[in-house]
Amino acid sequence: MADYRDAPLASRPKTLDPAEYFAVSPAKRKAEEERAAIRAQLKRQFQLQLNDPRRVTTIEDPALTRWTYARVSNVYPTFRPTPKNSLLGAVCGIAPLLFWYFVFKTDRDRKEKLIQEGTIERPFQLSS
Amino acid sequence: MLKILIPTLMLFPTTWLATPKWLWTTTTAQALIIATASLTLLNWSSETGWTSTNPYLGTDPLSTPLLVLTCWLLPLMILASQNHISPEPVSRQRTYITLLVSLQLFLIMAFGATEIILFYIMFETTLIPTLIIITRWGNQTERLNAGTYFLFYTLAGSLPLLVALLILQKEMGSLSMLIIQYMQPAPLCTWADKIWWAACLIAFLVKMPLYGVHLWLPKAHVEAPVAGSMVLAAVLLKLGGYGMMRMIIMLEPASKNLAYPFIILALWGIIMTGSICLRQTDLKSLIAYSSVSHMGLVVAGILIQTPWGFTGAIILMIAHGLASSALFCLANTNYERLHSRTLLLARGMQAILPLMAAWWFIANLANLALPPLPNLMGELIIITSMFNWSSWTIILTGTGTLITASYSLYMYLMTQRGPVTTLITAIEPSHTREHLLMALHLIPIIMLTLKPELMWGWCF
Numbered sequence: 001m002a003d004y005r006d007a008p009l010a011s012r013p014k015t016l017d018p019a020e021y022f023a024v025s026p027a028k029r030k031a032e033e034e035r036a037a038i039r040a041q042l043k044r045q046f047q048l049q050l051n052d053p054r055r056v057t058t059i060e061d062p063a064l065t066r067w068t069y070a071r072v073s074n075v076y077p078t079f080r081p082t083p084k085n086s087l088l089g090a091v092c093g094i095a096p097l098l099f100w101y102f103v104f105k106t107d108r109d110r111k112e113k114l115i116q117e118g119t120i121e122r123p124f125q126l127s128s
Numbered sequence: 129m130l131k132i133l134i135p136t137l138m139l140f141p142t143t144w145l146a147t148p149k150w151l152w153t154t155t156t157a158q159a160l161i162i163a164t165a166s167l168t169l170l171n172w173s174s175e176t177g178w179t180s181t182n183p184y185l186g187t188d189p190l191s192t193p194l195l196v197l198t199c200w201l202l203p204l205m206i207l208a209s210q211n212h213i214s215p216e217p218v219s220r221q222r223t224y225i226t227l228l229v230s231l232q233l234f235l236i237m238a239f240g241a242t243e244i245i246l247f248y249i250m251f252e253t254t255l256i257p258t259l260i261i262i263t264r265w266g267n268q269t270e271r272l273n274a275g276t277y278f279l280f281y282t283l284a285g286s287l288p289l290l291v292a293l294l295i296l297q298k299e300m301g302s303l304s305m306l307i308i309q310y311m312q313p314a315p316l317c318t319w320a321d322k323i324w325w326a327a328c329l330i331a332f333l334v335k336m337p338l339y340g341v342h343l344w345l346p347k348a349h350v351e352a353p354v355a356g357s358m359v360l361a362a363v364l365l366k367l368g369g370y371g372m373m374r375m376i377i378m379l380e381p382a383s384k385n386l387a388y389p390f391i392i393l394a395l396w397g398i399i400m401t402g403s404i405c406l407r408q409t410d411l412k413s414l415i416a417y418s419s420v421s422h423m424g425l426v427v428a429g430i431l432i433q434t435p436w437g438f439t440g441a442i443i444l445m446i447a448h449g450l451a452s453s454a455l456f457c458l459a460n461t462n463y464e465r466l467h468s469r470t471l472l473l474a475r476g477m478q479a480i481l482p483l484m485a486a487w488w489f490i491a492n493l494a495n496l497a498l499p500p501l502p503n504l505m506g507e508l509i510i511i512t513s514m515f516n517w518s519s520w521t522i523i524l525t526g527t528g529t530l531i532t533a534s535y536s537l538y539m540y541l542m543t544q545r546g547p548v549t550t551l552i553t554a555i556e557p558s559h560t561r562e563h564l565l566m567a568l569h570l571i572p573i574i575m576l577t578l579k580p581e582l583m584w585g586w587c588f
Contacts, residue, residue, distance in 0.1 A: 050553070058466055058473075059551045068470050071409045073270065092400070100392045100524070107518045125516075 129185045129240055132169070132199065135162045136236060139229045148218045152210050155225050159203035159232075166199035170582055177586055178242070178306060185240040186306075189586045193446050194370055195239045198363050200572065201453065202232045205355040207565050208457050211464055212353065213265075224265065228355055231257040235363055239370060244293055244303040247374070248286070251331070251367055255282055258348075258356060258364065266351040267463075274347035281344040285334030288327035295324060296378075308378050316379075325386055328375045335368030336423045338390060339397020349416035350469070354460035357412065361419050361456055362449035369423070369445050372430050373438060387431045394427040395514075395524040402531035406538055410469045411462065414539055415455045418495060421532060422448045425525070429510035435587035436513040442585040444506025447573060451494035451503060454569035455539075458488055461562050462543070465555050471539075476548035484558045485544045487566040494573055496536035497529065502576045502583065 004016045014020055049059045070078075079085075114120040139158055146154045169192050172179050178186045187195060205228050213221050231254060238250035255278075263275035297303050300311055316325055334341045345365075349357050376383060401420040408414040422444060429441040461484060462474045478485035497503040507529065514521040576583060 056554060058468075058553075061551055064470065064473065068409055068468075072413070096396050097389075097392055100396065100520075101388060103520050104388065104392065104518045107520055111518075 129169075129180050129182060129187065132162060132166050132195075132236060133185075133233070135165065136229065136233050139232075140226060143222050143225045143229065148221075151218070151221065151225070152206065155229075156203050156206045159206055163196075163199045163203055166196050169195055176306075180240075181242065184242060184246060185237065186242045187240055189584070190373060190442065191239045191370065193442060193583045193585075194363070194366055195236060197366070197446055197449050198232065198235045198239060200568075201359060201362050201449075202228065204453065204457075204565060204568055205358050207561060207568075208358060208460060209353065209355045210561065211559070212460075224261075224355075227257045227261055228359075231261075231359060235367070238367060242305050244305060244308070244374065245297070247371065248289060248293055251335075251371065252283075252286060254364060254367065255279060258352075258360065261356040262348055262352045265353045265356070267353065268351060270347065271351035274344075274351035277344040278348040281334055281341060282331070285341070286331035289331040292324050292327035296328075305374055311378055313378065322386060325379055325383070328379060329372060329390070332368040332371040332375070333390060333427065335371070336365060336427050337368070337420060338427055339393045339400060339420065339424055342397070342401070342420045345420055346413050346416040349419070349456075350410060350412045354456060354463075357456040357460075358453040361415075361452040365419065365423055366445045366449060369426050369430060369441060372427070373441070376430065376433060383431070383433060387433075391428050391431045394424040394431070395521060395528075397421070397424040398428075398528035399524060399531060402528055402535060405535035406531075409471060411459045411471050411474075411539070411543070412456065412469050414471070414535065415452060415459060418455075418532070418535060419448070419452050421528065422452075425507060425510050425528070428514060428521075428525075432513060432517045434513050434517070436509050437517075439584050439587050440506045440509030440511075440513060442506075443502050443580060443583045444510060446583050447494070447502035447506055447576070450569055450573045451491060454487075454491040454566060455495060457562075457565050457569065458484070458491055461558065466552065471542050473549055473551070474543055475546045476544070478544040479548055480552075480555050481558050483563065484566075487563070487570065488540060488544050490570050491566070492536045492540040494570065495539075496533045500577050501573055502580055503573075505577075505580060 004012055006012050046059065049055060111120065115122070135158065139155065139162075142154055142158055143151070169180060169187050172189055172192070177188045180187045206225060209224065209228075213224055216224075234250050234253045234257070238247055238254065241247040241250060259275050259279050262278065263271055266274065293303060299314075300308065302308070314321070316322065334344075337345050345360075349360055352360060398421050401417045401424065405414050405417045405421070408417065426441045426444050426448075429437040429444070431437075459469065462477070463469055466474055468474075477488075494501050494503055497507045511522070511525045511529070514525055
C-alpha cells in the first residue's frame with residue numbers, strides 16, 4: 001500500500017490507515033464481523049420492506065419513533081430539578097414578569113403623574 | 129336567531145335518518161345552508177346595537193362575527209372528518225356528527241346569549257361534546273390525559289366564575305348584558321372585591337389561554353381528531369375572549385391596577401410560546417403553541433380596555449380562527465397519509481403534492497400576519513393600542529411578531545421544502561375534498577380583507 005502520511009491539519013481516514021488491515025487481533029475481527037452481520041440484517045429488512053410491491057404504509061424507523069417518544073412523551077419523567085435548570089426557569093419564566101411589571105408600572109405612573117399635573121401634551125386622538 | 133337554531137336542531141334528525149350513502153352529503157349541505165343563513169345576522173339594523181333579539185338570545189356587532197364563524201365552521205368540520213371516520217360503523221359516524229352538531233348548537237346559544245348566566249351555562253356545556261370527541265376519537269393513548277387536563281383546567285377556572293356571577297346577580301338584580309352595560313361601576317376596594325374581580329376573569333383567561341395556565345391547550349389540540357382541533361382552535365378559544373369582553377365592561381375601574389399581572393403574562397407568553405414553537409417535534413403541537421401566542425396578543429388587547437384594543441382583539445380572533453383551523457386541516461392531510469405528526473417525517477412535500485403546497489403557503493402567510501390579511505390588521509391595531517398604553521410594550525410585541533414570522537416560515541420550510549424523506553414511497557394524491565376544505569377556509573380570510581367593517585365590533 002502506498003505510504004500515506006498524516007498531513008498537518010488533516011489526519012488519515014481509517015480506510016487509509018495500514019493498521020486497519022494488517023495485524024488486527026482475531027477478537028477485534030470477530031467483533032467487527034458480528035457488527036457487519038447485524039448491519040447486513042438491518043439493511044436486508046429495509047430492502048425487503050422497500051421493495052415489497054404490496055406495501056402501502058411508510059417504513060417505520062424505530063430510531064425516529066424512539067426520538068419522538070423521548071422528546072414528546074417522556075419529558076417529565078426524565079426531568080430532575082438541578083441548579084442550572086432551576087436558574088434557567090427563574091431567569092426566563094419569573095424574572096421577566098417582575099421586570100416588565102416594574103417597567104410598565106413606573107412608566108404608567110410617571111405618565112399619570114404628568115397628566116395629574118397637567119404638563120403632558122395630549123393631542124386629541126380619535127383612535128387609542 | 130331562530131332561523132339559525134331550528135335548522136341546527138333539525139340536523140339531529142338529518143344525521144340519524146339519512147341513508148348511509150347520503151349521510152355526509154346531506155349533513156354537509158344542511159350545515160352549509162345554515163352557514164349561509166347566518167350571514168343574514170350581519171345586517172345590524174337597530175340603533176341600540178342589539179338585533180335579532182328574543183327574550184333570551186340576541187346578537188350585536190361583537191357576537192355576530194363569532195356566530196358567523198361558528199356556523200361557517202360546522203360544514204368545514206364535517207368535510208374534514210369524512211375520511212378518517214369512514215372505516216367506522218355507520219351508527220358511530222352518526223354519533224360523531226351528532227356531537228359536532230350539539231357542540232355547534234351550544235356555541236350558537238353561547239354567542240347569542242343576552243343573560244350572562246345563559247352564556248356561562250353554554251360555556252360549560254360546550255366542554256362535554258369536546259371532551260367526548262377528544263377522548264373517544266383521538267388517536268394516541270395520551271388523549272385521556274389530554275381530556276383530563278382540558279376538562280379540569282377549564283372547570284377549575286370557571287367555578288369561581290359561577291360564584292362571581294351569583295354575587296353579581298344578587299347585587300344588581302339582573303345579569304342581562306343589555307342592562308349591565310349601564311350599571312354603576314363598583315369601587316372594588318376590599319380584598320373580597322378584588323377576588324371577585326379575578327374570579328370574573330380567570331375562567332376566560334384559562335380558556336383563551338393565558339400563558340401561565342395554557343398547559344391544557346397543546347395536549348387537547350394535539351390529541352383531538354381534526355374536527356376537534358378545528359373547533360377548539362377556531363371557536364372555543366374565542367369563547368374566552370368573548371366572555372372577557374362582555375365581563376370587563378362592568379369591572380372598571382379596578383381593572384386599571386389589577387390587570388397588570390395578566391397583561392404582562394400575556395405579553396411575555398407571546399415570546400415564550402413563540403420560542404417554544406421553534407423547538408417542537410410535533411406539527412400539531414407547533415400550531416397549538418402558535419394559537420397560544422396569538423391569543424396572548426388578544427388577551428393583552430382586551431385587558432387594556434381601549435376601543436382599538438377591543439377592535440384589534442375581535443379582528444385577530446376571527447382571522448386567527450380561520451387561519452389556525454386551516455393549518456390544522458393541513459396537518460391532518462399529512463397525518464392521514466403518514467399516520468405520524470412528526471415534523472421530520474413529512475419533508476419536501478412540495479415536490480410530491482404541489483397544489484397542497486400552495487395552500488400550505490397561503491395558510492402560513494396568514495399565520496405570520498402578512499399584509500393585507502386581517503391577521504395583520506388585528507395584530508397591528510393591538511400593537512398600536514398597546515404602544516399607546518405604554519411605549520415599552522413595543523419591545524415585547526415587536527419581538528413577538530418577529531418570532532411569529534420565524535416559526536411560521538420554519539413550519540412551511542420544514543414541511544414543504546428540502547429533500548423528500550426516503551421512507552415515504554407512496555402518498556395518496558390530494559383529494560378534491562381537501563382542496564375544497566382549504567379553499568373554504570382561506571377564501572373568507574381574503575374576502576374579509578376587503579370588508580373588515582364586518583369584524584370591527586361595536587367600538588367603531
